Amino acid sequence: MALLEVEKLHRRFGGLHAVNDVSFQVEPGQIKAVIGPNGAGKTTLFNLISGALAPSSGAVRFHDQEIQGRQPHEIAARGMARTYQNIKMFAGMTALENVMVGRHIQGRAGFLASMFHAPWTWPEEKAIRDRSMALLELLEIADCAHTPATSLAFGQQRAVELARALAMEPSLLLLDEPAAGLNIYETAEVGRLITKIRGLGVTVLLVEHDMSLVMDISDEIVVLCFGQKIAEDLPPAIQQNSEVIKIYLGE
Amino acid sequence: MKRLLAILPLLGVVVLVQLLATWTGTQFYLTQMTMAAYYSLLIIGLCVLMGYAGQISLGHAGFFAIGGYLSAALTTLNLVPHRAEWLVRFLNGCGLLAAGTDLYGGKILVVLPWAAAILAVLTAAGVAVLIGIPVLKLKGHYLAMATLGFGIIIYRLVLATSWFGQADGISGVPPFVLLPGLTVSGNVSGRVQNYYIAWGVLVFGLFLLLNLMNSRIGRALRAIHGSEEAADAMGVNISRFKLQTFVLSAVFAAIAGVLLTHFNGGIGPSEAGVMKSVRYVAIVAVGGMANLWGALVMGVLLNFLSLRGVFGSYDDAVFGLILILIMLFAPDGILSLVSRKKRQVPLPEAPQDEEA
Numbered sequence: 001m002a003l004l005e006v007e008k009l010h011r012r013f014g015g016l017h018a019v020n021d022v023s024f025q026v027e028p029g030q031i032k033a034v035i036g037p038n039g040a041g042k043t044t045l046f047n048l049i050s051g052a053l054a055p056s057s058g059a060v061r062f063h064d065q066e067i068q069g070r071q072p073h074e075i076a077a078r079g080m081a082r083t084y085q086n087i088k089m090f091a092g093m094t095a096l097e098n099v100m101v102g103r104h105i106q107g108r109a110g111f112l113a114s115m116f117h118a119p120w121t122w123p124e125e126k127a128i129r130d131r132s133m134a135l136l137e138l139l140e141i142a143d144c145a146h147t148p149a150t151s152l153a154f155g156q157q158r159a160v161e162l163a164r165a166l167a168m169e170p171s172l173l174l175l176d177e178p179a180a181g182l183n184i185y186e187t188a189e190v191g192r193l194i195t196k197i198r199g200l201g202v203t204v205l206l207v208e209h210d211m212s213l214v215m216d217i218s219d220e221i222v223v224l225c226f227g228q229k230i231a232e233d234l235p236p237a238i239q240q241n242s243e244v245i246k247i248y249l250g251e
Numbered sequence: 252m253k254r255l256l257a258i259l260p261l262l263g264v265v266v267l268v269q270l271l272a273t274w275t276g277t278q279f280y281l282t283q284m285t286m287a288a289y290y291s292l293l294i295i296g297l298c299v300l301m302g303y304a305g306q307i308s309l310g311h312a313g314f315f316a317i318g319g320y321l322s323a324a325l326t327t328l329n330l331v332p333h334r335a336e337w338l339v340r341f342l343n344g345c346g347l348l349a350a351g352t353d354l355y356g357g358k359i360l361v362v363l364p365w366a367a368a369i370l371a372v373l374t375a376a377g378v379a380v381l382i383g384i385p386v387l388k389l390k391g392h393y394l395a396m397a398t399l400g401f402g403i404i405i406y407r408l409v410l411a412t413s414w415f416g417q418a419d420g421i422s423g424v425p426p427f428v429l430l431p432g433l434t435v436s437g438n439v440s441g442r443v444q445n446y447y448i449a450w451g452v453l454v455f456g457l458f459l460l461l462n463l464m465n466s467r468i469g470r471a472l473r474a475i476h477g478s479e480e481a482a483d484a485m486g487v488n489i490s491r492f493k494l495q496t497f498v499l500s501a502v503f504a505a506i507a508g509v510l511l512t513h514f515n516g517g518i519g520p521s522e523a524g525v526m527k528s529v530r531y532v533a534i535v536a537v538g539g540m541a542n543l544w545g546a547l548v549m550g551v552l553l554n555f556l557s558l559r560g561v562f563g564s565y566d567d568a569v570f571g572l573i574l575i576l577i578m579l580f581a582p583d584g585i586l587s588l589v590s591r592k593k594r595q596v597p598l599p600e601a602p603q604d605e606e607a
Binding site: 050052071072073076077081082084088089090091092093097098100101102104105107109110111114115116117121124125128164168 | 459460462466473474477480483484486
């Protein structure tokens with residue numbers, strides 16, 4: 001049974017078919033990549049899956065339930081986490097606090113309990129802090145825990161963003177260009193972290209431009225071009241696919 | 252516990268101010284300190300909404316007025332002519348009414364301050380829900396304009412309604428017995444007591460909000476301020492949290508309105524005026540937006556100076572000017588001017604080319 005099923009997904013912006021009749025599945029435990037030239041509809045596809053956008057037609061099934069058109073926070077509560085191409089750190093908060101926000105859905109404390117600092121919220125608060133700290137350690141940035149997140153180096157912010165997403169205990173993690181803006185060393189580092197994350201039992205779906213990263217870590221690759229799926233195969237087969245070579249290199 | 256300890260020095264200052272005023276025979280200052288404390292209660296509530304959740308409101312004088320006007324109207328409306336009606340009989344049966352005599356010996360029957368206060372605060376909360384649901388979908392300038400519109404409506408409503416005394420407002424509001432021996436009133440004999448009541452309420456409010464900001468909820472609110480999109484993807488129900496914060500700040504404003512009205516013995520339409528709302532926003536900005544302590548200190552200081560008449564008839568102009576100057580020279584609040592040097596952090600590394 002697939003963890004995520006995308007079926008005939010379609011999104012129009014006026015006359016533009018940004019995502020056109022795209023179907024594929026993500027199996028549990030996989031690292032699956034979506035590649036394609038600029039403007040292929042990769043980020044739109046992510047926004048449709050995570051609920052930031054509603055599809056014009058088609059279905060998204062997650063854990064066998066239809067989630068298309070639902071609010072992002074509802075989809076998040078079902079175990080889907082995501083990162084962004086342009087890292088969205090919460091400004092004015094430390095790296096640790098950023099990760100602690102990721103544990104929002106695991107917490108129960110509401111307005112009144114928080115205002116009165118109710119004793120029953122203390123263990124919950126401690127668990128949130130401990131788990132967030134452990135994730136920063138896992139991603140090897142525990143030293144930066146108390147630094148304001150937006151003053152960290154770009155690569156470190158990526159790691160904080162990953163820790164924040166993992167704090168949600170997701171079953172599926174969507175990564176939107178995790179290597180964007182990173183140099184080759186940092187990219188290799190991110191690749192290593194992603195395989196480490198898969199090792200925790202988290203399924204990963206990523207959009208990426210960096211071919212070496214995609215070929216290194218993916219189990220399967222979907223190729224999009226002008227909103228349509230033109231290929232879906234294992235990495236070696238994608239490298240040999242004449243149509244894929246054509247759209248990337250020209251004839 | 253740490254937050255509790257941070258509040259202790261504040262309590263020390265509160266006691267010190269009272270002792271100094273008593274020793275130097277300047278107890279009349281305590282009256283303005285009491286009023287400033289109630290205004291500051293509204294301001295720290297607004298600080299959570301603006302500075303932490305990132306939602307502006309130019310209508311908070313409206314919620315203050317709902318609290319103040321409703322408790323004033325209910326505790327002064329003589330129900331003797333309506334004694335036979337079922338609602339009045341029902342309220343009386345519940346023990347929510349108080350009988351007495353007026354200045355001329357006539358019989359009066361009014362709603363008890365406790366009942367009026369609860370009704371006034373609940374009404375403010377209800378109005379905040381009704382206004383907040385549509386209005387909080389807006390962002391930035393649009394939200395500012397919409398809340399400004401709400402403030403203007405409340406202002407014109409109290410000016411136009413005879414039950415609210417129109418341009419005269421409502422006077423003769425009775426004292427509010429909080430607990431036996433603890434009465435909110437403007438009696439000179441109760442000046443010290445009222446100073447401590449007001450500051451007790453304010454410090455307790457600050458304590459609640461400091462707790463809130465250092466909790467799961469506070470983190471979610473700051474995350475909304477940082478990036479709504481990312482907070483949403485972390486499972487934070489943005490619209491519900493914005494609404495709850497809006498209601499919370501409206502409740503703080505309404506409680507301030509109720510208590511200050513009983514302390515002053517009345518309320519007038521200027522309390523509902525748009526310039527009051529602008530003043531509150533200006534004070535939150537001066538305090539540093541996301542800074543409850545800054546909001547409290549500036550709230551007390553500027554309101555005290557204003558109430559002492561330091562700004563003369565240029566009162567509103569001064570607050571307008573403060574808002575402009577703060578936005579131009581210290582958008583992070585007046586305290587940031589002091590700490591700017593040491594807060595300078597190196598810029599994050601510029602992102603390299605995508606294809607690298």
